[in-house]
Amino acid sequence: MDNKRSSANVIPLPTAKDAQEQAYQDSMTSGARTFICHVYEQGQRTHLAFSLSLSMLLELARLNSADGKKNKSNVDEMINRPLMQNHVKEIAKYLTETPSYILPPFIFNSDTPIKVFTFGEGPVKCGYALIPSNIALYVTDGQHRLEAIKKAIVIKPELHNDSVTVLVVQEDDIDQIHQDFADCSKNEPIPAALRASFDVSDFLSKISRDLTKQLNIFNGRIDKISKTVGKDPDYIFTMNQLRAGASEFLYGDSKKLDSYTEERDGKYQMLLDKTKLFYTEFAVNNTTWSLLCQPHSQSTNFVNLYNLRQERIDFNSVGFQIISRIGHLIFFENNFSDEQNSLLIKALASLDYRRSCILWHNSVVIDDDKGGKKIISQRAAITKALKVAIAEVEKQTGISLN
Template identity: 25%
Template sequence: MSQVDSNFFYSFPAVRGQQADRPFYIATCPLRIIPKIFMFDEEEVPAELRAQRSINKVRIPEITRYLVDNPKDYVFSALTASVEKNVTFIPSSQGSDLGTLHVPMEARILINDGQHRRAAIEEAIKEKPELGQDNIAVLFFVDEGLKRSQQMFSDLNKHAVRPSPSLSSLYDFRDSSAAVARSLALNVAPFVGYTEMEKSSVALKSNKLFTLSSIKQATQILLNKGSKASFTDEDLDLASEFWALVNVHIAEWQMVQAKEISPSELRQEFINAHGVGLQALGMVGHSLILQYPKDWQEKIAKIRDIDWRKANPVWDNRAMHHGRLSKTTTSIKLTANLLRKALSIPLTTQEQQLEDEFKH
C-alpha cells in the first residue's frame, strides 16, 4: 500500500495489454490482499445488479482444504475483475507495457471470475496465515459499468468446459482412487489397451471397451469406498486380483483380447462391455468378498455361465429399458442382484426389498 497526493492505493507489479480496443492489466497480488480488494456483500445485492453468480458455500471448504493441505504444491489460476477507470499505470520506462498498477483503495472492484477462490483464500489464511505471503495473478479490466461486467461474466463462463471425469482421473495425482484406476488401466486385463483415458464415454466405433472413470467408479464400489477415501496398496492388490479373475471367467472379454471380436461389436451386443455391467460386477465383488472372504476366488467362477447378451430377456427392465441400456443406479443394483443369484450369493434385506419392488 502506498500514499500519493493524500490518496491511499494498492500498488502492484503489472503488465499492460489490450483486448477488443480496451486496456487490461495483469497484476501480481499477495494473497493477504485478495479478501480486502474483493469485498462484496452478495446478500444485499440482487442478481440483476451483480456481476457474478451467488457463492455456493458448499464449495468453499473443499477449496480451502486443498489450499491448506497443499501449501507447497497448490495451483490457483488468475482471478478476473473489473475495476473503475481511476486506476493509474506507471510504465517502468517510456512506452513500456511493464510497470506498476495503482488501484485506489476506495475504487469499486467487481469480481468476474473466481469468487469461490477469493472466499477460500480468505478462509485458508485464517487457518494458515503464512499463505498470505504467496501471490496470485489478477486480471484487471477497466470497468465500463455493471452491464459490461455482467457480460464479461457470461462470456468467461459460457465457453468454459469442464474436463471429462476420465481426463480428471488421468491427471489427478492427489486422488488415490484415481491412482488405483490408472494402475488397473495400465496393468490389469481386461483394461490394458482397452481403456478410454480421456473421454467420458466410448465412441461407437472405438477400439476401447471401458472409460477410466467407469473403472474408477466400479472399483470404488468393489472396495466400498467413497471418492474422498484413502486407497492403499492393499486396496490396489485386491482390486487387481478381482478384476483379473473376472477377466478369466468372462469369455467375451477374452474374445476381444484374442482379436476374435472387435470392442465395438462387443459393446453393441453385450452388457458386460459397458459401465453398467462393470459397476454391477463391482457390487457383486463387494458382496462376495464380504460374505466369503476365504473362498470368494472360487465362487466367482460361476460368472462364466451368465448370458450377457442385451437380447437376453432376463435383462429387461433391469439393465435394459425399451431396448436401450439404462445407466440409473436402480438398474445397476437390479443387474447386480441377478448376478448375485447366478453366483448363489444371498441378498441382503435391502437388496431383497428392491427385488420385490421390481417383481411387483
C-alpha cells in the same frame, strides 16, 4: 450501451529507474501503495496484471454479490451473481487438503483510472501502479475462490505465504462488467471422462488411471476423452465408466465420492492391488474377457468390442457395475480365505452375460419391441439384477455373500 471506457492513467518513462523513482515520490505525497505490474491493451481497454499474496488479495478485493432472495428483481444492478456456499466449501476443502493446489487468475474491475508509471517497449510493458486507499477493486471473476480462501486460510495459516495472479480491468460500465463475467464463464466444462483422466487428486480417478496403465484388459481399451464409446470397436468403457466400476468394487456404490481418506491412511497401494487382482482373476476365468488378457496391440484384429457390447451386458457399464459390486462383497464385506475368494470369482466369471440369457431379463435387459434386447440402467434394475447374480454365485459355490 455507449462506447465509454475508463482507462488507466499510463505515464511512460525512459527507464525502470525513472518509473520506480517517480512512483515512489508520488506515493509519498498521495499515500497510495506501489505495486509492480505488467500493462497491456486488450479489447480496447488497458489491463494491469499483478501478483499478490493471498493476504493482500483479501485486503484489496471487494465483493458486490447479489442476494438470492433480496435481489431477484434487480440482480442486474449488482456486479456478482449470488454466492453458492456449497461451491465455496468445495474450494475451501480443496485448498486445505491439496498440497499442490492451483488457483486460476482473479479478475478485478476498477471504475477509477489507476496511475501507472511504465517503461519498456512492445505490447506488454512493465510498470509501477499506485493503488490509493479509497479505490474499489471489485471482483468480476473469482468471488467463490475469494470466499473459499477466507475460510481455508483460518484452517491452513501457511496459505498467507502463497500468492495469486490478479488481472485488473479498467471499466466503469456495469453492462460491460456483466458481459466480462459472462465471457469468462463460457469455458466448456471438462467432460467427465477427461476429468477422471486428469484429476489425480481424486482417489477414484487416480486408481482408474493406474488400472489403465497396469492391467492389459484395460490398457489401450479405455476411452479417456469421450462421454460414450459409441460404435468404436477398440474401446470397452469410457474413463468415467471405469471409475464407476472401481467405485462399486471399492465402496459397493458407484455414487461414493470420498476421494481423500484412503491416501491419507496409506491404503492406496493395498486397494489398488486388490482391484487389480479381482479384475485380473475375473478376466482369466471368463472365456470372453480372457481375450483381453494379452496386450491391446495384439488383439485388435480379432476382438471387436462394439460387437461384444451389442451381445453382452458385461461389456456395458451396467454389467460391469454388477460384477464390480459382487467383487466388493467378496473382498470387503466378508472374511473369506484366498481359496474361497478364488472359488467365488470363478463362479462369477462363469455366469452367462449374453443379453439373451434369461438371468437378466426384466431387470437390466428388456425387449425393445423390435425383436432385440435393450439394456436399461436404472438403479432399481441394477439392484434387481445384482440379487439374481448373487443368488447364482451362491448356488454354484455354496458360499453365502450376505
